[in-house]
Amino acid sequence: xxxxxVGSINxxxxxxxxxxxxxxxxxxxxxxxxxxxxxxxxxxxxxxxAGAATTMIGCVxxxxxADVALDGLRDAGxxxxxxxxxxxGTGIAHxxxxxxxxxxxxxxxANASLSVEQAHEAIDxxxxxVLLLQLEVDQQVVLAAAExxxxxxxxxxxxxxPAAPLPESIWQxxxxxxxxxxxxxxxxxxxxxxxxxxxxAARWFLDRGVEAAIVTLGKAGAVLVDADGAxxxxxxxxxxxxxxxxxxxxxxxxxxxxxxxxxLDDAARRAMAAAAISVTRxxxxxxxxxxxxxxxxxxxx
Numbered sequence: 001x002x003x004x005x006v007g008s009i010n011x012x013x014x015x016x017x018x019x020x021x022x023x024x025x026x027x028x029x030x031x032x033x034x035x036x037x038x039x040x041x042x043x044x045x046x047x048x049x050a051g052a053a054t055t056m057i058g059c060v061x062x063x064x065x066a067d068v069a070l071d072g073l074r075d076a077g078x079x080x081x082x083x084x085x086x087x088x089g090t091g092i093a094h095x096x097x098x099x100x101x102x103x104x105x106x107x108x109x110a111n112a113s114l115s116v117e118q119a120h121e122a123i124d125x126x127x128x129x130v131l132l133l134q135l136e137v138d139q140q141v142v143l144a145a146a147e148x149x150x151x152x153x154x155x156x157x158x159x160x161x162p163a164a165p166l167p168e169s170i171w172q173x174x175x176x177x178x179x180x181x182x183x184x185x186x187x188x189x190x191x192x193x194x195x196x197x198x199x200x201a202a203r204w205f206l207d208r209g210v211e212a213a214i215v216t217l218g219k220a221g222a223v224l225v226d227a228d229g230a231x232x233x234x235x236x237x238x239x240x241x242x243x244x245x246x247x248x249x250x251x252x253x254x255x256x257x258x259x260x261x262x263x264l265d266d267a268a269r270r271a272m273a274a275a276a277i278s279v280t281r282x283x284x285x286x287x288x289x290x291x292x293x294x295x296x297x298x299x300x301x
Contacts, residue, residue, distance in 0.1 A: 001260045002053040003252075004128040004154075006119050006145045007040020008111045008136035009058040009073070009083065010091035011065040012284045014244070020098045036072025037093050037284040038111070039134040039161060042245050045076035045285045046252020046274065047132065050294070052259050057082040057122040058137070061110040065090035072285055082122045086113040097282065100240035106162075111137050119145040123152065130259040132251060134159045139166070146173040155258065159251040160187060171208035176264070178214045178251055198223035199230045214268055216250065224268055233268055236276035236301065245284040250275040253294070273297050 016031035036045065040058050048054040056078050060066040062085060069090055073080050089109040096103050114137045123131065123145060131149040133142050133156065146156045150173035157176045160166065163183040171177075179201075181192035188204040190197055192215060202213035202225035212226035221235035253274040257267030274294045281287035289297075 010038030012037030042248035050256035
């Protein structure tokens with residue numbers, strides 16, 4: 001049961017306020033959090049907390065934030081032997097949270113140094129059964145990692161966020177794609193507004209060679225489509241305070257469950273529960289629940 005994650009590592013600086021400031025306006029916040037973030041690191045932490053042996057492949061800088069990032073990964077149980085330190089700053093994300101919504105400005109910094117060679121070397125040395133990818137690093141690294149992992153028989157899971165156009169060539173290497181409704185719309189051209197349109201978008205991926213697609217719909221749940229057909233997965237009703245890490249929590253838990261040999265349906269349901277817990281807490285990695293917490297949540301659902 002092992003997962004390798006190739007992607008971004010950031011330190012999140014999160015400011016919480018009662019509402020979002022308007023352009024040119026200064027308001028008083030209610031909380032400040034600093035800790036591990038980045039879509040790759042968040043997903044690695046989620047996979048590790050789900051119980052998978054997880055290795056992170058990425059870059060940090062030579063500044064004090066590098067220790068924050070590495071300590072955060074280690075605390076989550078992630079193997080950081082594949083993280084390379086480069087000169088300069090560690091990636092930073094400035095997150096503003098108000099009323100359960102968020103806006104984020106990301107400065108990649110060291111993440112721009114993640115190379116195709118670094119990804120290839122890590123994948124070739126790995127015995128992982130699942131590779132988890134996102135789009136917060138150079139797209140050429142993502143494409144090369146997907147191709148190399150697929151060639152080695154590693155199941156490739158792609159969370160296409162932040163959303164960006166991708167070449168058709170990538171889909172033949174992806175086993176499972178997990179966009180939200182906005183990302184699915186950008187990639188497929190299908191406006192996703194409900195379960196029916198989510199299914200149409202999901203089938204666009206399958207038509208291009210992807211084995212399965214899960215389109216998440218926030219509190220409305222998700223739609224899963226594979227060779228067995230389409231099915232809707234109900235969401236969970238919770239009091240949301242911060243959705244920053246919901247998608248990353250979902251992806252990490254999904255990859256861990258698949259690496260453990262679980263069915264796609266069971267993996268998706270477990271991932272949805274973990275994501276629901278995460279939105280009830282402030283922060284990115286700090287909001288990701290443990291496997292025991294997810295077990296208890298599902299038992300009460």
